Every structure is written in structure tokens, then in C-alpha cells.
Amino acid sequence: MHRTKPPRRHPSRQVAAICAICFTALAAAGCSYSGGIENPLIRKATWFSYLNGDDIRDRCESLPDRFEVRLVYNGKFTEQVRSYEIKSDGAGGARVTARAMPQDAGNLLKFRLSDPLATGRWEQSTVTLSPAEREQLVARLADSGVFRRAPSGIDLKSWGSYWVSIACRDGEVFFNAWKAGSERWDQQQLWQIVRPLDNTGVPFYEPHPARFADSPTITRSSGDRQAADIHFLMTTGDNGLIGLP
Template sequence: MTISTDRSSTLAALAACFAVSLLTACTYAGGIDRPGVQKVSWFSYLNGDDIRSACQPGSVPRWRLIYNGQYEQQIRSYELVGDGHGGATYTARVQTPASLTRITLDNPLEPWAWKTSEVLLSPPEVQGFETALQQSGAYGPTPRGLRLHSRNFYWILIACRDGAVHYNAWLHPSEEWDRLVFDDWLLRFDETQVAFREPRFVDPAERLNDRITRGSDDSSVNFDVQVGERGLVGHLSF
């Protein structure tokens, strides 16, 4: 059954992580929408470690864009994998707060599952995507030093093109954010039927109030990552 597969995969992932180290996160190797995988490898997923390890001359192009619409409220992930002929497989995933109304006997983990859709893109459609990325400054300099908090709204890009890795990030509000156009392209092919959570200004006091409400600093949902020269340079809990 699907439940057994999911549980086995989750337990295997957790066991592998602890075998490597109790202090470091697991390297992402696929299955972000399986329960448990996100918990132990989210930062590796944000850094695109799996894409980096497979990126070499001659490999098919691959893109991953992640939208943090406040971590606990909405996460959207978009992945395009080239087919070797100019087209690509486009996968859209959305995670929203768990709702126990979605629980079923067949799959008790359903409330925590991602909504997913997949479509095949033609070469002209992929070229349109590339144009949108270029217009958004996706392949420009990485914003070194930029801090992205889980309570904020931001986009992260990790891509492999012509054997080279590209990384970028956009934080709301900013001038760079205002120039984004790839989000419209992504949503045009998104068939998850989950409404996009529009960004808004987040007062720093909101993060403090969240900590007070919880009674402790929950690092699983309150965390800060920093962008380095070629990707993430670490994460902090606060």
C-alpha cells in the first residue's frame, strides 16, 4: 500500500540522516512531497544539492524555483527538467497548512501532503520560460549576504544550464522583486488549483510575537537562511 511505502521511505531517510550526523541536515535526494523528507532535508532542497551533484557538461537543463509565502502558510515549488529535445517536464507543488478534513483511512498522511500537477512543455514554451527568467535577472549576480526568514516572502532559484549551476534569490519587498515576471509564467502552467498567496510587508515585530505565542523558539518553522556567492551559506534559528 502507499502508506507503507511512504512510511518506509520516511524511516529510511531518517535513519540515513542520523547515521551520517545528528547535527547536520540530510542531503536532498528526491521525494520532497513525501512526509518526513521535507523535515530532514529542506535546507539541502533550497540549496539544490541534488541539482548541483548532477550538473555537468552534456546534462539536460534543470530548474527549480521555490516560493516561500511564509513557511507555515504556503510553500510552492516548481521544477522543470529538460527532455533533451528543447522541451521539458514541468512539475508544480504546493504545500498549505494541514487540514484534518482531508484525512482518509487509505492515506492518514494526506493532510500533510503537497498538491501536485505535472505537464509536458514544448520547446517554444520552455523558451518562453527562459525569456521570463532572463527578464527577471535570474542569471545575474547572486545577492550575497541576503537573509531570508521563514516568515517572509521570497523566491529562490537553482538551475543547471549548459553544465553550469546558477543560483539566485529575491526578497519582498525590493526593487529586484518588482522586476519579476517569471512568476506569472509559472502560474500559467500551474494546475494544482491552489490560489497563490500574495506577498505582503512583514513587520519584524510579527516574528517576535510568533515566538512569544509559541512560548519557545520553534526552529522547525522559525529559521533564517543566508545567500552566499553560489548558494546558501548556512541557516540560523530565530
């Protein structure tokens, strides 16, 4: 008896179907971040909520004794983003989780059907701090303005370098931001502070002001649709971000 073989599904179509299902599920979740930033699908759907620290705000409101800090460095969104999560360990110390976009992020040569999201996953490391080390870290963060609020009206362009911080301390939320090329930039030393706590092995992308040559005006006129699509501009408002895409 002759048996007809079932049609063979192309691997790329299988991956596309999986991604479509995942994106649909994430869209249904309302794009509010609640964890899993290392997953590229979650990161894509909830990035602006993560930057604004929506999850930290919720925890700070419900747990007034909580201590938590998130630092995000945007070297250039298409080249490098780094984040640092600093959380109390419940014994007076803290855990610092560093994440960084590898230089070959999105390299299709690393694609594996067994782990289709591997090409978009960031490098990660964790460091544990003693109570004395945590106290020293908190003091240095305070000196850089992490426990102060940013003035309204700071434009943060994805094609330029900036730091964003969101902190919960003593029941209060503090949002701050610094963009390269501004007077406020020299008031912070965040990279110098977190560098000894970063074991990701990813080199630091040197900061630069947002350049017109990298703006969507240029990328669109040059026909680079993909580059133009991933530009975004945010502005600081009342203790947070406004104008989110």
C-alpha cells in the same frame, strides 16, 4: 480454554512509531535531498538541501549538457510554499512540475490510517512544453535573472515572502534569490511566468515583507512555542545559501 487477547495498539501510537522509524532513516541519510519532495517526511528532513539545489548541483557537474531549473516561492512558511521543477524532456521540449502547499495542509480531519502522510502532501500538476514553448519560457526566466547569481548578504526569513531559483545551464549552476520589500523584488516576474503552468488549484499567497509581528521574538514572548520553532533565517553567499539551520 480461555485465550487472552493481545493488547490492542492505539492507532495514534502506531502512526507515531512509523514516523519515528521514518525520521530515524532520514536522519541517517544525512539530510541531503535526492528526490521525493512531495513526501512530507523527506521534505522535513531535506528542505534546506532542496532550497540550495544540492541535487541539481551534483547533476549539473556530472551531466554538463543538462538543463534544469527549480523555483521555490515562500509566501510564509507556515501558510504557503510553492515549487516549480523545469526539466528538459530530451526532445527539445520540457516538463514543468508544479507543487503547492494546500490551504488545509495538516488538517487532521483528513487523516487516514491507510495513508498517514496525506495531510502533509502537496497538490501537484505537470505540464509538457513544446520546444518553442520551452524557448519562450527560458527567455522569460532569463529576463527575471534566473541565469544570474544573487549577491551575497540577502537575508531570507521564513516568515516573509521570497523566491529562490537554482538553475543548471550549459554546465553552470546559477543561484538567485529575491525577497519581498527589496529593490530587487521588482526585477523578477516569476509568479506571472509560472502561473499559466500551475494547475494545482491552490490560490497564490500574496507576498509581503518579513513582519516583526510574525518574528520569533514575538511568537516566543507570546508563548507560542510551536510557531517559534518553525522560524528560520538563511543568507545568500557565494552562489548558494549559508547559515542553514
